Amino acid sequence: MHRRGFLAAAARAGLAAAALPAALRVLLDFERALADDGRAAPFPVKHGEHWEDGRVRCLVCPMLCVLEKGEVCFCRTRMNLGGRLVNNAYGNPCIVRTDPVEKTPLNHFLPGRKALSVAIGGCNLRCLYCQNWREAQSEPKDLRNLELPPWKAVQGAVDQEIPLLCFTYTEPVVFSEYVLDIATLGRERGVRSVAATSAYMEPAPLKELCAVVSGFAVALKGFSDDFYRRVCGQRLGPVLKALETVKASGSWLEVTTLVVPTLNDDMAQVKEQCRWHRKALGADTPLHFARFVPEHKLAELPRTPVSTLEDCRKVALDEGLRFVYLSNVAPHEGNRTLCPKCGKVLVDRLGFRILASSLENGACPGCRTRIPGVWA
């Protein structure tokens, strides 16, 4: 099929398909084949405005991009296709693999279980230190993709008895329609979904995701608008709002901050972040401080000294946060889950491997304190 014809037909098919609930689409065996060049059939974007002059406005992320016909969004996935807002990231993941859920990172969500991870190229941030920049900073059309409709992803997890589907590595916000469909189908088949995201997303589409995604690992990149602008190309405010939205939804939430030497390791700012965290998200929401390793456009910077991460952890614990972890450095005592009441080691981790767990139905076996999380 000619490429233009393929895109138009696919857009029409997508519009029809989008009107169907995910489960029904599966019954109709609606598959979205990739074009010869690996491009997915564009999927209609629900959260958008279509203007009379042919322009469209995307309402998925706080950038609220206005696009002329043919223009591809900052996120590299959504575009104005002949006056319709569509997403080129649907059913065409560039990464599919199984991982321990701890890699998300989620330490209080089915510890030790495997997750089937899926990622499609693109991102609406431009983090200078992006470790998966080859995928995240590319358009899907420029990557080598697999053909994986939602039903097949869910079936793959069911067949292998993998209890979780995970949207990670790139930015699930840019393929949220796909996430929504997989998570909905997965839920019907008893497979839960989790997402690792920067949460640069508008409240309405985010709430939709929260209804079907059971756990979120949100990257709060730093705690100043200046850092977000200079290092990530975005703003802090919408992320804080999104974190509150996720928390209010009842989905499980853990927050991760990658600590980059000099750029966001000011302890006064870390303290401010922890205070906000406690007030807005609660002391029981786990916080991970992750070690920076030179990558992408910050390849010349050194790794974060472990002592800096330890200082961050101490600040967070002093501010009353009860579950503060260190990531990307192992072995370390900051990898363990401790009972906040009696101090007993409940889960001992070596990297993403659980060496020992003494949790009993989500409670400390010593003092019976209930540990917040999703344990079964």
Next chain:
Amino acid sequence: MKVLRLFALMTALAAPAALADDEEYLKPKKAQEEGSVAGVRDLPALEKEVRALRADINILNLVNGLHLTPHQVVHLLRSAREAKDLLEEAAPPGPDPKALSREARALEEIRRAMLDGKEAPEDSLRDLGNARARRRAPRRTGAEVEKGLAALEDGVEAGLLPTQKEVIRTYKACLVPPKDLRDPVRVGQANDAGPMIRLLERIVEVPADRWEKEAPRIVDRVIEEEQEHRGRLNEVEQAERRAALRAGFEEARAMEAADFGMRKDALAERIEAPDRVHDIVLELQSIAEAQGAPGKTARILLDPRAIPIYQRRLEMLRNAARTPVDLDGVKEADSCKDGHCAVRKDPQGQ
């Protein structure tokens, strides 16, 4: 098992003989300084130097993988120094001018008596015996040293996390550390696939006609590589391994791309070769330790060679903390500044 214990002790004892001070190991070597063709001129010295460098790198690999806290490094440094003292007391003392001159005097008296056709004087023989005994006798027995090292090891291990002890337990002596020790897989890191997954990914890419021709050679090559690192296989075992690998590879190739993506991790885990050598080493190690021999912690972390490494590490830990980083070369991230955020225009989409 006695052999293993003896070997462990001998390895530990081998190092301190040349110890003069803590920093000796890190000094530039003479052969290098002179720029001579050292291998030809002084082969034993060069071999010794290579052995020493390998030992240092081995210790460094483990120390790097443990992420020791400054407090732990201080404890290790103190313990390693105590271990060094212990080992030196177990080694025969070096040349002692007084003892040597007593020995020379006794020998001279014996020689003179013999030249004169007389019996060697008993006093001289006794003096000779005493002088030689004093020169050769270690101040501590091997058993005492073992006991002392074991106590030091217990002290060190009491200050380590269970996860650090697990790293030591599973550590294999190496010059190039495995990835998880060198650079632990990070949260959210995509490109961290293990060697077997990477191999499978390459194998599914081989065109059918080439695979048909090359498969047996590829399988044999993999087995050869595995044997190099994980122990030799006999013919029967090789045949079994060949069949298992070939079946796994064919299974991967028969999968659709998406299925392969979803199943490659499980498949790789299933066909991964067991590390027989490492398993045997671990078993022997646990038997030896149960019998009181110094464990891996003592053998590697209490090796006197580790002393300058700990000193340097402490220095680094103190200096690394909060050193401001030069950000001159860091450019601002791309962003949408003027409200028009499109990355490109696709002519096909108009």
